[in-house]
Amino acid sequence: MIAEAVLKPGGDAATALYIVAFSLFILGVKRGTHPTTAKQGNLVAAVGMAVAVVTTLLLDGVGNWGLIALGLGIGTAVGVIASVRVKMTEMPQMVALYNGVGGGAVALIAWSEIRHGISLGETIPLDTLIPVLFAAVVGSVSFWGSNIAFAKLQDLIPTRPLAVPGQQVINVVLLIGILVACTDIAINNDDPSQAIFIAVLLAAGLLGNLVVLPIGGADMPVVISLLNAFTGLSAAAAGFALDNVALIVAGTLVGSSGTILTMEMATAMNRSVANVLFAGFGGAPAGGGGGSTEERPHVSIGAQDAAIKLAYADSVVIVPGYGLAVAQAQHAIKEVGDELEKRGVTVNYAIHPVAGRMPGHMNVLLAEADVPYEQLKEMEEINPEMPRTDVAVIVGANDVTNPAAKNDPDSPIAGMPIIEVDQAQQVIVIKRSLSPGFAGIDNDLFYEANTSMLFDDAKKAAADIAAEIQNL
Amino acid sequence: MSLMTEITIFVLAAFVGFEVISKVPTTLHTPLMSQTNAIHGIVMLGGLIVVGYANDPLEYVIGTIAIAFGAINIVGGFMVTDRMLGMFSKKPKPKAEAADGKGGGGK
Numbered sequence: 001m002i003a004e005a006v007l008k009p010g011g012d013a014a015t016a017l018y019i020v021a022f023s024l025f026i027l028g029v030k031r032g033t034h035p036t037t038a039k040q041g042n043l044v045a046a047v048g049m050a051v052a053v054v055t056t057l058l059l060d061g062v063g064n065w066g067l068i069a070l071g072l073g074i075g076t077a078v079g080v081i082a083s084v085r086v087k088m089t090e091m092p093q094m095v096a097l098y099n100g101v102g103g104g105a106v107a108l109i110a111w112s113e114i115r116h117g118i119s120l121g122e123t124i125p126l127d128t129l130i131p132v133l134f135a136a137v138v139g140s141v142s143f144w145g146s147n148i149a150f151a152k153l154q155d156l157i158p159t160r161p162l163a164v165p166g167q168q169v170i171n172v173v174l175l176i177g178i179l180v181a182c183t184d185i186a187i188n189n190d191d192p193s194q195a196i197f198i199a200v201l202l203a204a205g206l207l208g209n210l211v212v213l214p215i216g217g218a219d220m221p222v223v224i225s226l227l228n229a230f231t232g233l234s235a236a237a238a239g240f241a242l243d244n245v246a247l248i249v250a251g252t253l254v255g256s257s258g259t260i261l262t263m264e265m266a267t268a269m270n271r272s273v274a275n276v277l278f279a280g281f282g283g284a285p286a287g288g289g290g291g292s293t294e295e296r297p298h299v300s301i302g303a304q305d306a307a308i309k310l311a312y313a314d315s316v317v318i319v320p321g322y323g324l325a326v327a328q329a330q331h332a333i334k335e336v337g338d339e340l341e342k343r344g345v346t347v348n349y350a351i352h353p354v355a356g357r358m359p360g361h362m363n364v365l366l367a368e369a370d371v372p373y374e375q376l377k378e379m380e381e382i383n384p385e386m387p388r389t390d391v392a393v394i395v396g397a398n399d400v401t402n403p404a405a406k407n408d409p410d411s412p413i414a415g416m417p418i419i420e421v422d423q424a425q426q427v428i429v430i431k432r433s434l435s436p437g438f439a440g441i442d443n444d445l446f447y448e449a450n451t452s453m454l455f456d457d458a459k460k461a462a463a464d465i466a467a468e469i470q471n472l
Numbered sequence: 473m474s475l476m477t478e479i480t481i482f483v484l485a486a487f488v489g490f491e492v493i494s495k496v497p498t499t500l501h502t503p504l505m506s507q508t509n510a511i512h513g514i515v516m517l518g519g520l521i522v523v524g525y526a527n528d529p530l531e532y533v534i535g536t537i538a539i540a541f542g543a544i545n546i547v548g549g550f551m552v553t554d555r556m557l558g559m560f561s562k563k564p565k566p567k568a569e570a571a572d573g574k575g576g577g578g579k
Contacts, residue, residue: 009521010473025511026488032504033496039557042507046550049514053546056517062524064532071519071536075543082544083551091556095506098548102512105541109518112534116525127475221502228509235515236482242518243473249485250514256489258508265501351498359501364556378498 006060010243017055018246024048025250029257035373052246088365089325092358093153096146096224099231103142106234107201110136113241114197123190131240133182136197137204138234142227144208149224152217159217167214168278174207211277218399218413219276221358222265226273229258268353271416298434301452303461306393306428307468309452310336313390313426315346317382319419320362321355323396323431323458330369332462333395337371339469349375350382350392350419352400379419386423394421394429396458398436402443412441427451430461503556510549516542 007014025048031041056062079098086094110132117124117132124132151157164170181200185192215223232254239247266273310316318333337347349371355362363376377385386392394401403422404411421427422445429446432455436442445451454461496504519542523535 022485026492029489029504029508029511030492032507033493033500035497035500038500038503039554042503042510042550042553042557045507045511049511049546049550052514052517053520056520059521059524062520064523064526064535067523067526067532067536068520068539071523071539072543075516075540075545076547078540079544079547079549080551083548083555086552086555088555091502091506091552094548094552095502095509098506098513098545098552099509101541102509102515102545102549105513105515105519105538105545108534108538108541109515109522112522112526112531112538113518115528115531115534116522119527225501225505228505228512232508232512235512235518236485238515238518240475240478240482242521243478244517244521245473245478245481247514247517248478248481250511252482252485253489253492254508254512256486257493258489258505260490260493261496261501261505261508264496264498268498353498358505360499361502363499364502376499 007055007058009059009061014055014059015245017051018244018249021048021052021055021246022249022253024051025253029253052250055246088368089328090154091364092221092224092356092361093150095358096150096153096220096227099224099228100143100146100150103139103146103227103231103234106135106139106231106238107143107204108139109238110139110241111197111201113238114192115194118192118194124192126186126189128241129186129189129192131237133185133200135234135237135241136201137178137182138230138237140201140204141208141211142231142234144205145212145227146224148209148212149220149227152212153220159220161214161216163214164210167210171207171210174203174210178203178207215276216412218354219271221354222262222271222273222276225258225262225265226277229255229262232256232258265354265359268359268417296447298447299449299452301428301454303454303456303464304468306430306452306454306461307465307472309391309426309428310340310345310393310465311343311469311472313340313345315348315385315389316340317348317350317377317386317389317392317421317424319350319352319355319392319394319397319401319421320366321352321395321397321400322361323398325356325361325365325396327396327458327460329395329458329462330365330371332459332466334366334369334371335466336393336462336469337375339466343469347375348377348382348385350379350421351376352379352397352419353417355397355400379417383420383423386420389424391426391428392419392421392424394427394431395462396431398431398443399441401445402441403445404441404443407444421445422448425450428454430454430456430458432457503553506549506553506556510546510553513542513545513549516546518542
């Protein structure tokens, strides 16, 4: 089809084009770190990807066009349809899923590479074999771990920490088993056993499941980010095995930038990555909060009362959470904010770094509703203002406002920074029920004397409040 | 390419990644994670290469699935990131939705 135009793998022309591609990746990521250039940065990286793909299709030795067309066709169709259909609230699990298939691709390529090596009947050099083994293990962990993360975020399996007894021991045994098996393959690199390799893939998959299952839903963003970095590293390893410079640079770039992102996310939650991975949200105490507390006294109000409290306040802080995202209440909340501003009330939005299910989740939703950027305050910025705030309105947020994080050293979320709504003069909580949030623990805030609960769907409640304010 | 050349590239790329990402506003954490997620879809290149010298049915299947997975990762990753970031772009939208909050209905 393009017999004349082939590029030699590792030749100057192919390498030059790959250099163009990864330069565009680096520029794209750089631009992705600033709000004004981020969208353009994503396009720049996508162009880089197009260059890399086309270059590879032109490589000498690349063939089996029917299969390539089939794979590209299916993958593109699934990617386009899924991305267009996904709701903004479901973005986090979509990222997890895409990360998972990337890891799966790495593991499959490693498998294919080792089968190819075995079929040639020659000794596989260690500088190919070791990266292949690394790619297989990490890719498989990432694939299965990401799928579990997806299932948790999609509520297909319980979001609370699930732990098997002796979990840590099993993980360590699995890891040792994987290392031993990989060593065996490396030692016998003149005729490695494919059966052992498949066992390694399966064991790594099991490890991916077991590592992510005990992690509570609230920590999932950190886990996805970490798995993202892992997949990047495994892609780089595949690059070592295939002598492909584009894979090495792009994979490493994702691995290292992903590591930094993971640490920044963990810092925002005042947790270390090790803590997230090995402690979960401490399975045991999390179970206690659910049932027994249903009877505690709380104040329940309607939309009209809430409207009055808000309309006659001087300053109002709106604290959005996952409930806002689920109810698609961002436009309705914006309208409440607009009505209040017409009456001269100062309105700000307090954004907890991990409100919703991903950092930045709330900003995205509120920006969609045209909430001015200046009104979105980060946690550090808004907390000192809280004692001077008349009414804090919590819309579908829970754990990120739970004072137990500050007051109760035994709480599973102890030490997590929170939006200090308990410092505000009054608190209105818009929530469907008293049920606990993502961390699976009760929130004392709901039972405080100055807290009023408005039990309703966030969108309906906000629309009702806006209407009531207009009627005042 | 010699192993040492590859390791040199690896180390330098790692430092580039560290440097590029420092001090990102929280708002951009998720879009940026999603964008880097799309970039590691570059493993699809590996799928394109291995399927080229695949020589038994199982390898055809493995390679094709790897390409499909990689394509999902790339296409889906960039598109989802674009959708997320689209929310930041200024839209000259008149107040079209001002009326729909009045009656208060559910969805």
